[in-house]
Amino acid sequence: MITVMGATGNTGKPVVLKLIKEGCQVRALSRGLDKLKPLTEQGAETLSGDVSDAAFLSRAFAGAEAAYVLIPPLYQADDLLAYQNRVGESIRKALSASGVRHVVFLSSLGAEQSTGTGPIVGLHLIENRLREMPGLNVLLLRAGYFFENHFGSLGLIKQQGINGGAIAPDVPIAQIATRDIADAAASALLERDFSGVVVRELLGPRDLPMAEATRILGAKIGKPDLKYVQFPYDAFAGALLQIGFSANIAGLFAEMSGAINAGRVRSLEGRNGRNTTRTTFEAFADTLAAAYKAQ
Numbered sequence: 356m357i358t359v360m361g362a363t364g365n366t367g368k369p370v371v372l373k374l375i376k377e378g379c380q381v382r383a384l385s386r387g388l389d390k391l392k393p394l395t396e397q398g399a400e401t402l403s404g405d406v407s408d409a410a411f412l413s414r415a416f417a418g419a420e421a422a423y424v425l426i427p428p429l430y431q432a433d434d435l436l437a438y439q440n441r442v443g444e445s446i447r448k449a450l451s452a453s454g455v456r457h458v459v460f461l462s463s464l465g466a467e468q469s470t471g472t473g474p475i476v477g478l479h480l481i482e483n484r485l486r487e488m489p490g491l492n493v494l495l496l497r498a499g500y501f502f503e504n505h506f507g508s509l510g511l512i513k514q515q516g517i518n519g520g521a522i523a524p525d526v527p528i529a530q531i532a533t534r535d536i537a538d539a540a541a542s543a544l545l546e547r548d549f550s551g552v553v554v555r556e557l558l559g560p561r562d563l564p565m566a567e568a569t570r571i572l573g574a575k576i577g578k579p580d581l582k583y584v585q586f587p588y589d590a591f592a593g594a595l596l597q598i599g600f601s602a603n604i605a606g607l608f609a610e611m612s613g614a615i616n617a618g619r620v621r622s623l624e625g626r627n628g629r630n631t632t633r634t635t636f637e638a639f640a641d642t643l644a645a646a647y648k649a650q
Contacts, residue, residue: 439477473611499529
């Protein structure tokens with residue numbers, strides 16, 4: 356049995372489906388029972404509950420040999436770090452009470468730092484919790500910036516004819532498709548060839564500045580002159596507030612953008628064949644373009 360948190364999300368769902376395809380028993384977790392129905396139909400055991408509840412997670416991890424763990428997003432949280440800490444402590448308690456011996460944790464580039472990286476700080480603290488657990492084999496997947504984050508810019512492009520954010524236009528960023536993260540996670544859960552605490556970076560096919568990503572997307576949607584505009588951090592946070600983010604989280608995302616601009620959220624190991632993944636932004640931009648045209 357392998358337990359998968361966030362089983363209806365961008366990484367969790369393909370992890371579940373790949374494990375089922377490989378003949379594994381899978382227990383899929385999510386907040387919403389309705390979204391789990393397709394996974395039940397595929398053969399997964401499904402559980403719906405609050406991942407900050409250690410009793411729920413203890414039931415979910417019971418009898419599992421391995422687990423994929425992550426912090427589900429909660430963009431309305433009044434205090435994101437407090438939420439991350441609650442979930443992290445729930446994960447720690449549940450793993451301690453279970454027989455799970457191999458854990459793959461979805462983390463981020465920059466998680467080696469304890470301050471100044473916005474929401475990544477919470478991942479740093481959870482990494483530390485997992486490191487301190489005796490007898491647990493942990494793979495920390497430190498991934499780059501998700502290609503899927505660009506979905507959040509489509510409304511801006513449609514309404515104002517520009518792309519933009521607080522990240523500087525020419526800063527090279529490791530950007531990656533979440534399906535490639537899922538492939539790496541599922542393979543690790545199947546092989547369980549890691550022991551102790553292992554850090555593995557996932558960097559996408561190449562470092563990609565926002566200006567270049569905007570040019571590629573613009574060509575796909577018929578706007579070859581689409582421009583990327585860097586917003587001041589306070590204006591960026593204000594825009595996030597307008598679309599439903601809490602003030603706390605909007606500020607933390609602005610802080611993370613500053614850390615990216617300063618070169619603090621970056622690869623430590625450098626590119627190699629293991630951390631350079633295959634899905635190009637050019638290929639993924641077709642999916643973004645289809646979503647843009649459907650608006």
